[in-house]
Amino acid sequence: MSSALTVATLFPLATVAAADEANASALVRRGAARDLSVETVTVDRADSFVDADVYLVGGTGRGGVAALVEALTSTDLAARVSDGAVLLAVDAGLDAIARSWVDPSGARHQGLGLAPVDIHAAPEVTGTVVTRPDASLDLPALIGWEANDLRTVREDGVRALFTLEVGAGNRTDDAVGGAAEGVLAGSVLGTRLHGPLLALNPELADLVLARATHRSEPWPALESPAIERARRERIAEVRRESPKADWRSRLPGPVAARLRR
Amino acid sequence: MSDARDPLRARLALATGRSAGRLSQALGKGSGSMIGGRLALRVDPQVLRAVAGDRRSVLVTGTNGKSTVTALVAAAITPGGAVVSNTTGANMTDGIVTALSADRTSALAALEVDEVYLEPVARGTRPKAVVVLNSSREYTRGVSLKSTLEHWRRTAAALPDDCVAIVNVDDPLVSWAFETAPRRIGVSGGLYWRGDALICPACGSVQDFTDDSWSCPGCRRSRPEPDWKVVPDGDGWAVEHAGERTRIEVTVPGRTGPVGGAFALAAADALGVDVAEAAERVSAVADVDGRYAPYRLGDHAARLLMLKNPAGWAEAIDVAVSTDRPLVVAVDPFGPKDTATMWEAPFQRLAGERVAVTGGRTADAVAILDAAGADVVEAPDIESAVRAHAPGEVMVACNYPAFRRISKQFRGGTH
Structure with a gap:
């Protein structure tokens, strides 16, 4: 190693x-x-916080966000992230690291401010999502799940993590060729897509590992046929069940974006 | 059924519920096991108290194994009188109202209770015993484990003084949540899934685990000595209690069966039923909802297990490893996140072992098992999956729809 x-x-x-x-x-x-040896730690109280290269925070359920913000505030997470540690924040985790978030009653609260986004209430959306391939991040089409009633508004000039072929994403209507999803700012990756996201999408795990090791050149190709097949079947199923998204996806990006409104 | 002693409002509530249940059945909208109770509760929130009456109830809750242990408890307490039970698995307040209102005469009740509904059900039924099996995170409901445990702790503190909490002392979360109960009895119920119990719920320290015990270096809590313990007994199992050893035969595979039996005997004892007699009744339970009886397939025997979360999968993996039985994994489509939780189960314990996979979500199961290093064989149907292993007994671990499909198929033909 x-x-x-x-x-x-x-x-x-x-x-x-x-x-x-x-x-x-x-x-x-x-x-x-x-060829990287990766050690995992679970932190469940502030004084067992460790210096790590990658932090994972997430899960669904807005009921836990206040507790999460409180717990994270009393750790060195912010300092570690500004030193370049990678932070992958999923759903409730994204609320917690946002500049501000809303609780189920609609009240606005301050978040940790590690991601330049503000969260607003929106109608509920649930479903399986498919992302568009992204050459700039070396990502193929990925699969994920969303279930939330939130709109994730990025600060001007901040990029989304994904663009979706199928799915509602941030609901900011600002992306070309599909909905914007999540946020990518420095070493912070924020997304609503929960579940075994990195397990099903090893290329996204590669992205996290590359950022954590400050690697700039692409990883050598690495096949994982069993996972690729599972994902291919799932993506095909989603496309079958979302025919509208499918015909839109065949149009040029700007036209598709106009039709979406 | 209404009873002349019921308050007027409860009678009205029950009449409403009954007709709605019948209507629901007549319209083919279901068994009517929930809608009736739901409407009755809307007319009178106290209706559970009315239908529970003064019968002596045992509540069974936990994340996994509720239906099975409820069936074993119902059997174990029959020497004490007629027993009503919510055998359909409708385990929230409305389903329990429906079950109890359909049988107003049985003096005893064995009730499976959804973990999130323990407080209202305990308030309404004023139980003599509450059996608490285990606690791990639930993936479908949108309630965090933390809030479930706090709910249990509140409920435990408010239990009647003559109610015994029969808790799994091997589970530190259950042990903590029920330390506020007025009376507590410990069963060594095993813990297959430590993933959610690594951190002490009381003080947040990382717990020290040994093979069969736990302790917290922070607040000095440790596993209470169990009053009821499962021990190997020749080629089977026995339950030890107060210096006595009672042999039990249970069809449920692995330690799960005798552990469920131990909870059932403890509940019977709490209700004053003779333990030896209870053990006979428990041993006579051949099957629970088609879940455990082995199905013959030529030279093979298939035992089905139904699993819904990582703790359940961990238990199935443990059964396969500890009984040295080969495993078939059968998963069918069941919504978008049907196989997601399987990624968290410790399938690496099967690294190098042959595992046969079948069902509509074969691709997912192959990916999960392949990542864990298992020797995966795909099979087009359940028969060939079972026959991918050497003759003898095979464990078939299913998700919910695969379990329904396969048990129906087995019952219909080859059984």
């Missing part, structure tokens, strides 16, 4: 489980295939 990384899962019991913890083991597996 050429180098070692620490991946810390932060306060998983504060939110509703959505199989997000499989993300840590996905980083271990993908890391091993990339």
